[in-house]
Each structure stands twice: as C-alpha cells, then as structure tokens.
Amino acid sequence: MRRRTRRGVIEASAGMVAAVLAASTLTGCGVAGDAPDRPLVGVAMPTTTSQRWIADGDNVTAQLESLGYDVDLRFAEDDVPTQVAQLEEMVAAGADALVIGSIDGVALKDVLAQARGAGIPVVAYDRLIRESPDIDYYATFDNARVGVLQATSLLQGLGVLDAGGQPTGDPGPFAVELFAGSPDDNNATVFYEGAMQVLQPYLDSGVLTVASGETDFASIATDAWSADIAAARMQELLPLYTGKARLDGVLSPFDGISRAVLGAVQGVGYGTGGLPLPVVTGQDAELDSARSIGAGVQHSTIYKDTRQLAEVAVSMVRALLEGIEPEANDITTYDNGVMVVPSYLLAPQLVTKENYRAVLVDSGYYTAEELS
Numbered sequence: 001m002r003r004r005t006r007r008g009v010i011e012a013s014a015g016m017v018a019a020v021l022a023a024s025t026l027t028g029c030g031v032a033g034d035a036p037d038r039p040l041v042g043v044a045m046p047t048t049t050s051q052r053w054i055a056d057g058d059n060v061t062a063q064l065e066s067l068g069y070d071v072d073l074r075f076a077e078d079d080v081p082t083q084v085a086q087l088e089e090m091v092a093a094g095a096d097a098l099v100i101g102s103i104d105g106v107a108l109k110d111v112l113a114q115a116r117g118a119g120i121p122v123v124a125y126d127r128l129i130r131e132s133p134d135i136d137y138y139a140t141f142d143n144a145r146v147g148v149l150q151a152t153s154l155l156q157g158l159g160v161l162d163a164g165g166q167p168t169g170d171p172g173p174f175a176v177e178l179f180a181g182s183p184d185d186n187n188a189t190v191f192y193e194g195a196m197q198v199l200q201p202y203l204d205s206g207v208l209t210v211a212s213g214e215t216d217f218a219s220i221a222t223d224a225w226s227a228d229i230a231a232a233r234m235q236e237l238l239p240l241y242t243g244k245a246r247l248d249g250v251l252s253p254f255d256g257i258s259r260a261v262l263g264a265v266q267g268v269g270y271g272t273g274g275l276p277l278p279v280v281t282g283q284d285a286e287l288d289s290a291r292s293i294g295a296g297v298q299h300s301t302i303y304k305d306t307r308q309l310a311e312v313a314v315s316m317v318r319a320l321l322e323g324i325e326p327e328a329n330d331i332t333t334y335d336n337g338v339m340v341v342p343s344y345l346l347a348p349q350l351v352t353k354e355n356y357r358a359v360l361v362d363s364g365y366y367t368a369e370e371l372s
Contacts, residue, residue, distance in 0.1 A: 147194020
C-alpha cells in the first residue's frame with residue numbers, strides 16, 4: 001500500500017481541499033477477491049492538557065476513519081521521549097503514513113529518518129518540524145497572521161487603533177507586558193515575530209512602555225506553554241505596577257496563558273473598584289476563554305477551526321497514499337533549516353465580545369448553551 005510522494009506542490013483554491021476528501025472511494029492493494037487493505041495512519045499529538053489538541057486528535061481520527069483507514073492516535077503529554085517512542089512504535093507497526101503535531105520541533109530527526117527509510121510519508125500538523133529533510137507536507141494556519149491579529153487586538157483594546165485598525169492618535173503611554181509561547185515550538189517564534197511587526201513602532205515611539213524591559217523572545221518565552229509558569233512570571237512582574245502605575249495590557253499568545261495572567265492580576269485587585277482589568281489577548285478559542293470574553297474579562301482570542309485543519313491534513317494523507325500530489329498554497333515561507341516544506345495555510349480569525357457568538361456558535365464550533 002505504501003507509496004512515496006513526489007517532491008513538489010500545486011496551488012489551488014481552498015475549496016479543492018474538500019474535493020479531495022469527496023473523491024472516489026479508496027481501493028485496496030490486494031488481488032481480486034481479497035478484502036481491501038486498510039491503510040494504517042499514525043497520529044501523534046502533543047498533549048491532552050489543552051482542549052484544542054484533544055479536538056485536533058478527535059477530528060483527524062474521525063475524518064481518517066470515515067475514509068476507511070485504521071488510526072493509531074497517541075498523546076505524549078508534552079514529554080518528548082514519549083512522543084519519540086510512540087512514533088518509533090508506529091513505524092515498527094507498519095504505519096502507512098504519519099500525522100505529527102510535534103512537541104519539540106527539532107527532536108524528531110532520528111525517528112523521521114526511520115520513517116523515511118520505511119517509505120512512510122509524514123505530514124507535520126500545525127507545528128513545523130525543524131532540521132529534518134524527511135517531512136513531506138505541512139498543514140497549519142497562517143501563524144504570522146495570528147501574531148498580527150493578536151497585536152492589533154491589543155492596540156484596539158487600548159484605544160491606540162480604532163475598530164478598523166487605523167491609528168487614533170492617542171499618545172499613551174500605555175503600560176504593557178509581553179508573553180510568548182514555548183521556545184521549542186516553531187509556531188511560538190512566528191507568532192511573536194508577527195506581533196512585534198505591529199507593536200515595535202509603538203514601543204519605539206513610547207506609546208507603549210514595558211516596565212520589565214522584557215521584549216525579546218528569549219525573555220518572554222513560556223516553557224511548554226505552561227499556565228503555571230506564566231502565572232508565576234506575571235506575579236513577579238506585578239510589583240512593577242504599584243501606586244499610580246497600572247498595567248494596561250498583556251500580549252498573550254495562548255488562552256491558557258491568558259487565563260493564568262488574568263488570575264494573577266485579579267489576585268491583586270484588578271477588575272475591582274477603580275482598577276480595570278488589563279487588555280489581554282489569546283489564542284485557540286478555548287471554551288473557558290470564550291466564556292471569559294463574553295463576560296468582559298479576557299479581551300480577545302484567535303479562532304482556528306481545527307475541523308478545517310484536520311480536513312487539510314487528511315486530504316494530504318489521502319493524496320500521498322494514492323500517489324497524488326497534495327495541494328499546497330505556500331511553497332516559500334516554511335524553511336525548517338534543511339528544506340522549504342510545502343504547506344497549506346488556513347486563515348485565523350479574531351474573536352472579541354462583539355463577534356464571539358456569531359463566530360463560534362454560527363460555525364457550529366460551540367453551542368449557545370456551552371457559551372452560557
């Protein structure tokens with residue numbers, strides 16, 4: 001059943017992703033009269049500590065099974081050796097393809113070389129796998145755009161930009177602190193770079209100030225995207241904002257970090273009396289954060305429909321197993337240090353109190369009852 005893909009990509013409309021899934025039924029590789037082979041796809045996801053990764057695993061599995069594939073879904077609980085061992089087991093079990101949401105973007109080189117040697121195609125899922133030539137395709141969202149949307153939302157919440165994204169002329173200064181994601185996740189760097197493209201001019205002009213002075217990625221990164229680490233750092237920063245000083249906003253890259261930051265500031269009185277909550281951004285539209293946005297606590301999040309991402313990844317797997325060149329709409333951006341990985345990028349969407357029900361309920365992502 002196993003086939004290697006040709007290197008290269010084609011560009012086509014987003015609607016063709018669904019068309020690939022709706023194509024004719026996959027036939028087996030056995031001789032006439034034999035039961036069709038059922039391809040085995042290994043799906044390696046990083047953790048069950050985040051709602052979105054559970055949803056990713058469920059969505060990919062359901063769509064693969066709907067095609068008649070067998071699925072070996074594993075979660076590594078953010079432990080790199082566990083994920084490596086899981087992938088080694090998938091290779092040894094004769095997987096026909098691998099879909100990998102990596103924990104550490106550079107830790108999988110050896111096991112991916114094993115997959116290559118066994119003729120197993122690999123689709124990197126959401127997170128770019130670095131320093132390996134053994135990646136076939138990459139399914140993700142426009143991660144630089146995520147950072148741009150987060151930073152723009154922060155500025156809009158502060159009143160530096162209006163609803164249309166145009167400068168209001170407010171000179172500030174507004175006191176902000178910056179948080180970034182895990183340094184072993186390539187996406188975290190891309191989110192940060194996208195955000196800083198927007199924020200840096202306002203930092204340079206003094207409209208935004210950072211009392212900690214911590215603005216470089218290494219200083220603000222949050223290992224393992226940990227809410228506990230983020231909460232501890234926020235608590236360490238809060239003494240900088242005493243007396244007349246006030247924290248006006250926080251750039252947060254992920255809803256779990258956002259809620260941790262908000263918990264820390266609420267613990268010292270923000271959100272009560274004359275001390276308003278800072279404007280706090282986020283990502284992943286987790287249910288608790290969506291409810292928080294509706295309650296006027298968290299300012300915004302970034303919605304990334306994992307159902308669509310699963311559809312892209314599954315369409316890539318199917319094409320690879322059928323010897324067809326998968327669709328890609330970006331063949332220049334994602335250089336993993338060894339090769340430019342052909343990618344399919346989906347569009348993220350900003351969610352605020354003004355549109356959270358329309359975006360999340362109308363799309364069927366959550367029910368109205370869940371958001372209540």
